Amino acid sequence: MDRQQIDTVRRFNRTVTQRIGALEDGYLHRGRPLGEARFLFEIGPDGADVQQLRDRLNLDSGYASRLLRSLERQGLVTVGRDAEDGRRRRVMLTETGLAEFAAYDGLSDELAGSLLASLTEAHRARLVAAMADVERLLKAGGIVLEIEPSDSADARWCLEQYFSELAARFEEGFDTALGASPDEVLVAPPDGAFLVARLDGRPVGCGMLRRDGEVIGEIKRMWVSPSVRGAGLAGRLLARLEEIAREFGWTHVRLDTNRALAEAQAMYRKAGYRPIDRYNDNPYADFWFEKAL
Amino acid sequence: MDRQQIDTVRRFNRTVTQRIGALEDGYLHRGRPLGEARFLFEIGPDGADVQQLRDRLNLDSGYASRLLRSLERQGLVTVGRDAEDGRRRRVMLTETGLAEFAAYDGLSDELAGSLLASLTEAHRARLVAAMADVERLLKAGGIVLEIEPSDSADARWCLEQYFSELAARFEEGFDTALGASPDEVLVAPPDGAFLVARLDGRPVGCGMLRRDGEVIGEIKRMWVSPSVRGAGLAGRLLARLEEIAREFGWTHVRLDTNRALAEAQAMYRKAGYRPIDRYNDNPYADFWFEKAL
DNA sequence: TCCATTACCTGACTTTAGTCAGGTAACCTT
DNA sequence: AAGGTTACCTGACTAAAGTCAGGTAATGGA
Numbered sequence: 001m002d003r004q005q006i007d008t009v010r011r012f013n014r015t016v017t018q019r020i021g022a023l024e025d026g027y028l029h030r031g032r033p034l035g036e037a038r039f040l041f042e043i044g045p046d047g048a049d050v051q052q053l054r055d056r057l058n059l060d061s062g063y064a065s066r067l068l069r070s071l072e073r074q075g076l077v078t079v080g081r082d083a084e085d086g087r088r089r090r091v092m093l094t095e096t097g098l099a100e101f102a103a104y105d106g107l108s109d110e111l112a113g114s115l116l117a118s119l120t121e122a123h124r125a126r127l128v129a130a131m132a133d134v135e136r137l138l139k140a141g142g143i144v145l146e147i148e149p150s151d152s153a154d155a156r157w158c159l160e161q162y163f164s165e166l167a168a169r170f171e172e173g174f175d176t177a178l179g180a181s182p183d184e185v186l187v188a189p190p191d192g193a194f195l196v197a198r199l200d201g202r203p204v205g206c207g208m209l210r211r212d213g214e215v216i217g218e219i220k221r222m223w224v225s226p227s228v229r230g231a232g233l234a235g236r237l238l239a240r241l242e243e244i245a246r247e248f249g250w251t252h253v254r255l256d257t258n259r260a261l262a263e264a265q266a267m268y269r270k271a272g273y274r275p276i277d278r279y280n281d282n283p284y285a286d287f288w289f290e291k292a293l
Numbered sequence: 294m295d296r297q298q299i300d301t302v303r304r305f306n307r308t309v310t311q312r313i314g315a316l317e318d319g320y321l322h323r324g325r326p327l328g329e330a331r332f333l334f335e336i337g338p339d340g341a342d343v344q345q346l347r348d349r350l351n352l353d354s355g356y357a358s359r360l361l362r363s364l365e366r367q368g369l370v371t372v373g374r375d376a377e378d379g380r381r382r383r384v385m386l387t388e389t390g391l392a393e394f395a396a397y398d399g400l401s402d403e404l405a406g407s408l409l410a411s412l413t414e415a416h417r418a419r420l421v422a423a424m425a426d427v428e429r430l431l432k433a434g435g436i437v438l439e440i441e442p443s444d445s446a447d448a449r450w451c452l453e454q455y456f457s458e459l460a461a462r463f464e465e466g467f468d469t470a471l472g473a474s475p476d477e478v479l480v481a482p483p484d485g486a487f488l489v490a491r492l493d494g495r496p497v498g499c500g501m502l503r504r505d506g507e508v509i510g511e512i513k514r515m516w517v518s519p520s521v522r523g524a525g526l527a528g529r530l531l532a533r534l535e536e537i538a539r540e541f542g543w544t545h546v547r548l549d550t551n552r553a554l555a556e557a558q559a560m561y562r563k564a565g566y567r568p569i570d571r572y573n574d575n576p577y578a579d580f581w582f583e584k585a586l
Numbered sequence: 587t588c589c590a591t592t593a594c595c596t597g598a599c600t601t602t603a604g605t606c607a608g609g610t611a612a613c614c615t616t
Numbered sequence: 617a618a619g620g621t622t623a624c625c626t627g628a629c630t631a632a633a634g635t636c637a638g639g640t641a642a643t644g645g646a
Contacts, residue, residue, distance in 0.1 A: 001406050005421045009405035012424035013313055019431050020306055033632055050594070063634055065595055087593040087642045112302035113294050118434050120532075123525045127430040128298045131305035133423035138312050141412050141420070232416045239413075326602060343624070356604055358625055380612045380623040 012134075023111050030103065039067045040076060040097065041104050047092040049082065076100055140231030143199045145240050150187040150194035150208065158196060158206035162223035169260045170284060192217070193244050195237055197224075204228050207237035209244055212254070217245040219255040222264070234264075238271055246293045253293065256285035305427075316404050323396065332360045333369060333390065334397050340385040342375065369393055433524030436492045438533050443480045443487035443501065451489060451499035455516035462553045463577060485510070486537050488530055490517075497521050500530035502537055505547070510538040512548040515557070527557075531564055539586050546586065549578035 029037035042053055054064045068091065071077045076097035082088035093101055116124045148155060166174040187194050187210050197205035204225040212218040219241055224233045245253050254276065257264050265287060273289035280288075322330035335346055347357045361384065364370045369390035375381035386394055409417045441448060459467040480487050480503050490498035497518040505511040512534055517526045538546050547569065550557050558580060566582035573581075 001409065005409060005417065006402050006405045008421050008425050008428075009408055010401055012428045013401075013405065015428045015431055016309055017313065019435060020310065035633065054594095060633095060635060061594065062596080062636075069595090081642095082593095085593085085643070089594070108303055108306075109299050112299045112306065115302055115431065115434055116294065116298060118436070118529075119430065120525055120528065123430055123433065124298065127427065127434070128301050130423045130426035130430065132301050134420065134427055135301075135305045135308045137412065137416055137420040137423065138308055138408060140416065141408055141410065142312060143411070232413055235413065236411075328603065347624095353603095353605060354624065355606075355626080362625090374612095378613070378623085382624065 019115065020111075023114060027111065028104065028107055030100075030107075035063075036067055036070060037104065039064075040071060040093075040100060043077065043091050043093055043097075043101075045093065045098060045101060047090055050079075050089045050091060053091070071097070136228070136231045139199060139228055140233060143197050143204060143228065143233060143236075145195050145197050145236065147189070147193045147244075148196055152196070154196050154198070154203040155194055155206060158203050158223055159221060161225065162206070162221055165223070166258075166284070170258055171260060172284070174284065189244075190248055193241070194221075195240060195244075197233060197237060199228065205233050205237060207241050209241045209253070211248075211250075215249065215251045217241075217248070217250045217253045219253055234267055235271065238267070242291070242293060251293055252290055254279060254288065254290040256280060256282050256288045258284050259286040312408070313404075316407065320404065321397065321400055323393075323400075328356075329360055329363060330397065332357075333364060333386075333393060336370065336384050336386055336390075336394075338386065338391060338394060340383060343372075343382045343384060346384070364390070429521070429524045432492060432521055433526060436490050436497060436521065436526060436529075438488050438490050438529065440482070440486045440537075441489055445489070447489050447491070447496040448487055448499060451496050451516055452514060454518065455499070455514055458516070459551075459577075463551055464553060465577070467577065482537075483541055486534070487514075488533060488537075490526060490530060492521065498526050498530060500534050502534045502546070504541075504543075508542065508544045510534075510541070510543045510546045512546055527560055528564065531560070535584070535586060544586055545583055547572060547581065547583040549573060549575050549581045551577050552579040 028034075032040075038057060039053060039059075042048065042056055050064060050068065053059070054061060057064075059067070068077070068079060072079060075094060077091050077093055080090050080092070082090050116127065119127060150159075163174060187208055190211075192208065192210035195207045195209075196203050197207075204227065206221060206223050207219065208221040209217050209219055219238070222234060222237060224237075242253060255268065255273070256279075257268070268289050271291070273291045276288050276290045278285070278288055321327075325333075331350060332346060332352075335341065335349055343357060343361065346352070347354060350357075352360070361370070361372060365372060368387060370384050370386055373383050373385070375383050409420065412420060443452075456467060480501055483504075485501065485503035488500045488502075489496050490500075497520065499514060499516050500512065501514040502510050502512055512531070515527060515530060517530075535546060548561065548566070549572075550561070561582050564584070566584045569581050569583045571578070571581055
């Protein structure tokens with residue numbers, strides 16, 4: 001990897017952790033131990049399960065319990081049984097707890113504001129834009145792609161998101177019965193592959209490759225969660241699916257798309273796909289593309 | 294301040310501390326307590342004084358001493374008297390210490406690399422550029438401007454940097470005797486002001502305002518350290534000097550500049566300065582500007 | 587119905603980080 | 617040469633963070 005890029009990243013890490021870290025110290029815990037403050041903040045106005053808190057903050061169960069007792073003693077939270085599962089416990093902020101939360105929220109705003117405070121409006125806008133970019137791309141870098149059965153829980157979840165987005169965006173609506181062909185129920189090597197993209201373990205995108213003739217593959221069900229758009233995930237999914245197709249020994253991949261999905265078309269073209277004639281009877285397809293591998 | 298900007302900054306803080314923090318944990322200390330690891334890394338291949346280390350890492354003197362003893366016991370450092378001042382102690386890495394340092398250095402590279410690893414070349418370039426921007430502007434936001442006597446240690450240091458830069462950039466060289474007029478020896482309100490810009494206590498820029506007639510001020514000695522250029526510091530200095538002039542009740546400010554300093558001219562024009570006729574006999578001046586306040 | 591599992595809890599610990607008071611030797615000023 | 621200051625040290629302490637073993641009650645499956 002490029003020496004200069006590495007150096008820039010290291011300088012970035014240094015400056016950012018220094019500047020943000022310095023502000024957070026003794027500022028974001030209001031006289032409370034940092035662990036407690038983070039715990040309280042993580043509970044949030046809507047409450048949370050102890051379990052959620054434990055794995056969001058990566059805490060030992062004993063430690064979490066102790067923090068909870070401490071907050072309870074301070075009158076900041078109440079702990080009750082979960083209605084559905086009596087073992088599980090639900091934490092809610094009390095009146096006072098909510099006030100504390102609001103105070104932390106305000107401090108976070110202040111902290112963020114203080115990073116911008118002494119800049120001119122133009123530079124401030126530039127900083128915020130750069131931060132948004134860094135955030136988006138850093139997130140993107142943490143996304144991992146995995147092949148898995150197309151009927152796994154996460155795969156199903158992604159498909160649900162995908163279909164409901166199609167229903168919202170297609171002028172003609174979307175009916176799963178017409179658009180989702182039955183033979184795709186389970187896609188697996190060597191006749192295809194279903195790819196799930198995950199960020200910190202949570203699915204944020206998917207894509208599917210399926211055999212369509214001896215040496216041709218069809219790409220379908222490409223979906224990227226709105227929370228990570230604009231960071232090239234679609235391109236990565238596409239590239240990975242093509243790679244898989246190549247490994248299967250296929251020579252071409254093709255796909256169809258609807259006129260409502262303009263950004264998808266643009267991406268396919270940029271990735272080297274060329275328009276071809278209709279090759280299927282998908283009622284929702286308006287354009288057909290192909291690429292030689 | 295803009296709600297949307299604040300939210301972007303908060304999202305940025307969250308994502309960055311999560312992603313970088315997660316990687317640093319248990320990665321950047323090689324089984325050693327974090328404090329020790331940072332101390333070792335800070336010593337560096339060239340060694341350092343205990344004092345330097347103490348205030349770079351903000352450590353209590355007792356604590357620093359203890360860390361030092363621990364590293365010594367592990368055979369990673371040697372501590373010797375300073376040649377010039379017997380009280381002061383100089384820390385050097387041993388052979389093993391150097392190897393450890395190199396390991397940390399490598400890990401930092403790896404960490405940086407891992408943030409870029411799964412991105413495409415184009416997105417990687419975009420991320421690095423955005424990081425550079427964030428770093429530059431975040432630094433800029435930490436810079437504070439202060440009025441102080443033009444003969445303070447930091448003011449003198451800035452002027453030295455300024456003059457040596459002029460000497461390097463002017464085609465005709467620069468001779469302090471000709472360019473620095475004697476009556477500016479000490480500039481102070483209400484006849485002018487010397488501004489020093491500091492980042493984390495270290496001077497990174499300066500600018501001076503001096504009475505030139507009843508209601509006119511002259512701006513001189515504008516200098517910005519190369520380490521913080523491109524983040525609008527010159528503009529901030531200029532704006533602040535104008536503000537001061539306005540407070541003095543002056544109606545105009547003017548200044549001169551050399552043909553070699555093209556970026557300065559551009560900045561003055563953008564800030565509303567208009568070319569005027571020669572108003573002084575500065576042998577190094579090629580252009581003269583004025584602005585009504 | 588029994589038994590393994592799960593979610594959470596308590597008590598007893600350790601490590602890390604950091605503070606504070608008081609000391610010694612080197613240095614600096616007068 | 618005396619007295620204050622500085623740089624570093626040691627010992628005694630504390631708080632925070634985190635780990636581990638063993639427990640209890642609710643749940644789920646055979």
